[in-house]
Amino acid sequence: QIQLQESGPGLVKPSETLSLTCTLSGVSITHYYWSWIRQSPGKGLEWVGYVDDSGITKYNVALRSRVFISVDTSKSQFSLNVNSVTAADTAMYFCARGGGPAALDHWGQGTLVTVSS
Amino acid sequence: SSELIQPPSVSVSPGQTARITCSADSLPNQYTSWYRQRPGQAPVLVIYKDTERPSGIPERFSGSTSGTTVTLTISGVQAEDEADYYCQSADSSGVVFGGGTKLTVL
Numbered sequence: 001q002i003q004l005q006e007s008g009p010g011l012v013k014p015s016e017t018l019s020l021t022c023t024l025s026g027v028s029i030t031h032y033y034w035s036w037i038r039q040s041p042g043k044g045l046e047w048v049g050y051v052d053d054s055g056i057t058k059y060n061v062a063l064r065s066r067v068f069i070s071v072d073t074s075k076s077q078f079s080l081n082v083n084s085v086t087a088a089d090t091a092m093y094f095c096a097r098g099g100g101p102a103a104l105d106h107w108g109q110g111t112l113v114t115v116s117s
Numbered sequence: 118s119s120e121l122i123q124p125p126s127v128s129v130s131p132g133q134t135a136r137i138t139c140s141a142d143s144l145p146n147q148y149t150s151w152y153r154q155r156p157g158q159a160p161v162l163v164i165y166k167d168t169e170r171p172s173g174i175p176e177r178f179s180g181s182t183s184g185t186t187v188t189l190t191i192s193g194v195q196a197e198d199e200a201d202y203y204c205q206s207a208d209s210s211g212v213v214f215g216g217g218t219k220l221t222v223l
Contacts, residue, residue, distance in 0.1 A: 035212065037160075045152075045160065045203050047212040058211045094159055099212055103150040103165035104205070110159050 002027040004095050004108035012089075012115050018082040022095030022108060029053055029076050033099035036069060036080045038091040039110075046091075050099030051078055058100065085115045119208045121215035128221040135191040137218045139204030142185075147207040149187040151180060154217075155200045163202075164189060196222050 008020035022034070036048040049059035051069045059067050063082070071078040082089055092112050098104040122140045129135045139149060148167050152160035162171050164180035167187060177192045191198055199222040204215040 037214075044201075044217040045154075045205075045214045047214060050212070061210055100207055101147055103148075103162055104152070104160070105162050105165070105171065107159040107161070 002097070002106045004097065004106060006093060006095050006108045006111040008111060008113070010112060010114060012085055012113060013117050014086055014115055015084055018080070018085050018089060018113055018115070020080045020093055020095075020111065020113070022078050022080075024076040027097070027106075029071065029073050029078070032097050033102055034071065034078045035096045035099035035104060037094045037096060037104070039094070040088075040091045047099075048080065048093075087115050089113070090115045119206065119210075119213050121204050121206060121213055123204060123215040123218045125216070126219045126221065128223055129194050130223045131194060131196060133194055135194050135198070135220055137189045137202050137220065139187045139189070139215050140185060141206070149180070149182070149204055149206045151189045152203045152205065153198075153200045154203065160203065191220075194222055198222060
């Protein structure tokens with residue numbers, strides 16, 4: 001059974017870097033896109049970006065200057081870094097399989113990240 | 118980038134048919150997917166490639182497309198279908214979500 005699990009700090013200070021990891025089980029990381037999506041409290045879904053198994057990335061234009069997504073195929077993980085965070089980056093962050101032309105067919109449970117001093 | 122427009126809310130009584138629309142501001146060149154999100158839970162894929170239903174999703178969920186509008190139809194709505202629903206597509210800029218529709222079962 002395919003499972004995705006987000007991990008990382010739940011609290012990040014303003015101007016610092018938010019770092020999250022998504023660990024896969026029950027599925028190979030190869031031949032798929034892997035996405036990060038976030039949801040601010042009470043708001044809709046916002047796609048952050050995706051990476052494929054070769055490390056090719058695509059980012060939301062609005063976040064492109066602050067976001068970096070990487071993949072570690074040996075650990076079946078992919079990671080998200082968002083730098084220079086503000087309160088506007090406070091959100092539930094989900095990882096998911098898919099992106100680009102592929103539907104997001106498996107999601108992690110999400111992890112809440114709060115930006116506050 | 119493309120914008121996907123959904124009605125903020127739709128209300129139906131149990132057993133009725135709910136239709137949730139998703140309109141694009143330009144002709145989409147990618148398929149559309151639909152997701153159901155219950156409170157406090159992660160989204161779940163209910164329709165992909167405009168009309169396909171993943172395994173485990175009830176047959177009462179269906180998708181259709183006409184021009185630049187795609188529609189999620191839920192036939193015989195049940196109380197458990199009350200949730201937020203999001204459409205999603207892709208363009209040259211990446212992935213785009215609609216603003217979401219809250220389905221209320223009266």
